[in-house]
Structure formats: structure tokens, C-alpha cells
Amino acid sequence: MPTSAQEVQARIAALGPWFYEFDLGVHGRTASVLPPGVLPIHQTRLEMVSRVVDGHFGDRLPKIRCIDVGCHEGYYSVAMARKGVREVRGIDLRESNLVKARFVAEVLGLRNVVYEQGNCEDLPADDIGQYELCLFLGLLYHLENPMLCLRKICRVTSELCVIETQVIDEVDGVAEWGAREWTRPYHGVLALIDESGEFYHENPETGASPLATCPSPNALRFMLEQAGFRRVEFVEAPPGAYEQHRRGKRVVCAAYK
Ligand SMILES: C[S@@+](CC[C@H](N)C(=O)[O-])C[C@H]1O[C@@H](n2cnc3c(N)ncnc32)[C@H](O)[C@@H]1O
Numbered sequence: 001m002p003t004s005a006q007e008v009q010a011r012i013a014a015l016g017p018w019f020y021e022f023d024l025g026v027h028g029r030t031a032s033v034l035p036p037g038v039l040p041i042h043q044t045r046l047e048m049v050s051r052v053v054d055g056h057f058g059d060r061l062p063k064i065r066c067i068d069v070g071c072h073e074g075y076y077s078v079a080m081a082r083k084g085v086r087e088v089r090g091i092d093l094r095e096s097n098l099v100k101a102r103f104v105a106e107v108l109g110l111r112n113v114v115y116e117q118g119n120c121e122d123l124p125a126d127d128i129g130q131y132e133l134c135l136f137l138g139l140l141y142h143l144e145n146p147m148l149c150l151r152k153i154c155r156v157t158s159e160l161c162v163i164e165t166q167v168i169d170e171v172d173g174v175a176e177w178g179a180r181e182w183t184r185p186y187h188g189v190l191a192l193i194d195e196s197g198e199f200y201h202e203n204p205e206t207g208a209s210p211l212a213t214c215p216s217p218n219a220l221r222f223m224l225e226q227a228g229f230r231r232v233e234f235v236e237a238p239p240g241a242y243e244q245h246r247r248g249k250r251v252v253c254a255a256y257k
Pocket residue numbers: 069070071072073075076091092093094097118119120121136137138139142204205206207208
């Protein structure tokens with residue numbers, strides 16, 4: 001554990017660049033690589049996530065466990081731990097992100113957070129169990145197998161999963177299904193996105209492969225229901241929200257078991 005402010009500063013510099021701005025109190029803070037216009041995205045997301053989590057769990061927070069899938073540097077894991085959630089487990093594909101997450105938790109003296117390397121395609125790991133709260137933020141639209149992952153996520157969630165994702169514009173229509181007059185309606189659509197530029201440049205925010213998919217709002221709802229969630233609600237963006245949430249290009253969904 002680095003003890004002096006200088007030691008912490010040296011570690012912050014050595015571990016950088018940072019994706020999030022962490023306030024480490026007397027030890028200083030990390031500076032985010034995000035442009036100033038994009039940085040407010042995290043405040044909006046946290047506000048939206050907190051509204052759902054507080055509304056659902058209320059004073060049960062100290063009794064619940066949370067799994068944060070695709071936790072990156074642990075920004076939302078730390079927020080849940082500080083909120084009083086009993087135990088938080090952050091999972092991320094990239095050890096390089098987790099090294100930073102562990103450092104932040106250590107400096108903040110958080111004892112109720114653990115981080116582990118893992119792929120959401122492989123959840124649940126044998127001994128992982130179920131979590132009352134699952135965070136699945138900013139990850140769905142980096143995945144090439146979204147349905148597989150949502151099924152896995154549903155299995156590790158016992159009460160509430162909060163999903164935040166980019167969405168594409170809705171596409172309505174019907175598909176012919178064996179004959180001109182036999183048709184099936186679309187339940188939303190998935191766009192195929194080439195993330196190879198970011199992937200091969202080892203961008204720490206991308207998925208496990210260069211092919212990404214991005215759902216329309218109806219597809220997101222339908223996939224969550226197919227994965228096994230009983231009720232799915234879109235969370236309203238708060239006044240002054242980050243512009244993408246305000247325009248509905250990014251959404252937060254509460255999926256209940
Ligand atoms: C865009 S970042 C989002 C981070 C954070 N959840 C947030 O909302 O700010 C995506 C994160 O998911 C991780 N990730 C990507 N694919 C993953 C996978 N298949 N399994 C687990 N983590 C993954 C990345 O390493 C990265 O940390």
C-alpha cells in the first residue's frame with residue numbers, strides 16, 4: 001500500500017493513462033483521457049444506475065452482493081461499495097484495467113471489493129454463485145455474442161441487472177418466413193459494427209473480438225426477456241443528462257428476475 005501522497009502520485013502516473021477521474025481524497029486524483037465534453041457521461045450514468053439501485057434495494061443495500069461485469073478501472077464498483085453494498089465483485093477481460101481498479105480500492109481503503117479477470121462469455125465460473133445486483137454497463141455493444149452473454153448475466157443475477165448501452169435507431173418490419181404470405185415481425189434489430197481499429201490497437205474499452213453488435217431499443221428489451229428477465233424497464237434520463245442519454249442514443253435498462 002503506497003503511504004505518502006507522493007507515492008500515490010507516482011503510482012497514478014505509472015499506471016496511466018486513466019479512463020476515469022477518481023477522487024482519491026488526500027491522495028490526489030486521476031485525470032481522465034476522455035475529452036471534457038464526454039466526461040459528464042459518467043455522472044449521468046451513475047445517477048441513472050443509482051436511482052434504480054436505491055429504488056429497488058432501499059435499506060437492504062448492506063445485505064446484498066453486486067457483480068460488476070466489464071468493470072474496467074472499477075468506477076462503478078467503487079460507487080456501489082461506497083453506497084454500502086456488502087460485497088462487490090468486479091470482472092473484466094483485461095488484467096491491465098484490473099491493476100488500476102485494485103490500486104484505487106486499496107488507496108480508498110475499500111475492503112468489500114474484489115476484482116477478477118474473466119470473460120462474460122464464460123460466466124458463471126464454477127464458484128461464482130448469484131448476485132442480487134448485476135451491473136452490465138457499457139459492454140453489450142462491444143460483444144459479438146450478445147445473446148449468449150445476456151443469458152449468462154441472467155444466470156448470475158438473482159434480483160436486478162442494470163444494463164447501460166449504446167443503441168441504434170429502431171427498425172420496424174416483417175421478414176418473409178418460407179412463403180410470401182408467411183411473415184414474422186421483427187423484435188428490433190442488431191447492427192454489426194467493425195471495431196477492428198480499436199481492437200488491434202489494444203484499446204482497453206473494446207470487447208474480446210473485433211466484431212461488435214449494437215441493439216435497437218426493441219431488440220434490447222426482447223433479448224433481455226428471452227434471456228430470462230421477467231420485467232424490463234427503460235430508465236428516464238435526468239434533467240441535464242449527458243447528451244447521448246438525453247437523445248436516447250444510449251439507454252439504461254433495469255431488468256428484474
Ligand atoms: C466500454 S468499457 C465499460 C466499462 C464500465 N463498465 C463502464 O460502464 O464505464 C468495456 C469494459 O468491458 C471489458 N470487456 C470487454 N469485453 C469483455 C468481455 N467479453 N468480458 C468481460 N469484460 C469485457 C473491457 O475490458 C472494458 O473494461
